[in-house]
Amino acid sequence: MKIQYRDESLDFEEVPDETISDLAVRAATHIGADVGRVSFFFLPKPGFMKYPFPERKLSDFITPTTRIKLVGTPNSEVKKIVEMSAASRRTTRPSNFKPVKANKVRDWKKVQEESTYTFHAIEPLPYLPNPEKSRRYLERLANDPGIKASMRKHGFSVGLLTEMNPAEHTTHESKTLGLNRNRGEVIELRLRTDAYDGYRDYKVIRKTLCHELSHNVWGEHDRNFWNLTKEIEQEVERNDTLHGGHRLSNEEFYNPDDSYDEAEHADAGGWTGGDFVLGGSTSEPGLSRREIMAKAAESRMRKEKEAAERRDSPSPS
Known part of the structure; x- marks a missing residue:
């Protein structure tokens, strides 16, 4: 079973009678994220799924043409964001320091x-x-x-x-x-x-x-x-x-x-x-609500891929 995650295609072993909830736990563990911080797009059906995930069996709807997109933020990235945010708050400057131009600190x-x-x-x-x-x-x-x-x-x-x-x-x-x-x-x-x-x-x-x-x-x-x-x-x-x-x-x-x-x-x-x-x-x-959301996600993925291809293609001489 292949699952698209960011720019990667992840391979997952198919498990008999596995549910969406079970797959979410496996996927979250694989990318090092909390299961409550991941979501799926099953294209074309059933579409968008987020925590808490249903106990529906994957075999009920997965076909050879089903595409699965995983969305989630690893705990390491979350920790980095929190640390950078904390560091930006701790940053102090000498009283006589006068910057020429203020730097905008990003709130991660x-x-x-x-x-x-x-x-x-x-x-x-x-x-x-x-x-x-x-x-x-x-x-x-x-x-x-x-x-x-x-x-x-x-x-x-x-x-x-x-x-x-x-x-x-x-x-x-x-x-x-x-x-x-x-x-x-x-x-x-x-x-x-x-x-x-x-x-x-x-x-x-x-x-x-x-x-x-x-x-x-x-x-x-x-x-x-x-x-x-x-x-x-x-x-x-x-x-x-x-x-x-x-x-x-x-x-x-x-x-x-x-x-x-x-x-x-x-x-x-x-x-x-x-x-x-x-x-x-x-x-x-x-279309059902989930199908609409799935189609919207599919459209965004296609546009992102086209934009990446345009960036990577050599400019005409």
Whole structure:
């Protein structure tokens, strides 16, 4: 059995009746990582898997064409990151030392956390106009300093961040601004205006994302949910170093006529069950959530390989 890990292809002996959980322990041991710090992509199915792993037998779905990608950070690297972070904090300078130029110290603990507590895949709806613009919007949300800081603090990990089709989530009484499926497996956001002639305001959508991230913890709209939502919103505003004030007036996703109305946010709480369809209406056949995440990972792997090949290829003389 071959497993892709970073730039290596690892060979693992096939074990009869082995489960995903068993393989995770073997793989974590092989790379010297804690099992809670590794995850798998089984392509094409069942897709993305993370700790705690199911006790499902590999023989139930592994075929000769199945590809397996292992993601994980060895304990030695984690230790190095922690030590470098501690060393940077211990570093002192003589009182008379005046550097010509300040050196930026990289926060390795923050780097490690941001790679764990993040949106692991980002995909727009390909059948709506200008999907690449939607992708830029989603990527901007994922890289928002306030959102990233809040995700690190609360340990939020989201499998897929995508957009929703307004037509499929509007009634005469309300409209859904966002959905969180299975406590962070998929978050959908209503990026577009109802008439499909533009995009909703960035800060409005960011506030919707705060609401949906709260559903990673609380399903019902009870006091616990609203307290956490308010906490996340305050954290995002406090850490907003890029989009503060009125600087969005010249930005791509600024819409002065848009506003956030909690009363119309009919997301029915943290939704569980069913298959999420990317590329058609909810009644049409499509990909499951795990398949979407797996395809996104496959696409990233392909792009990384193409980029590496371009770097290695000799330049024309």
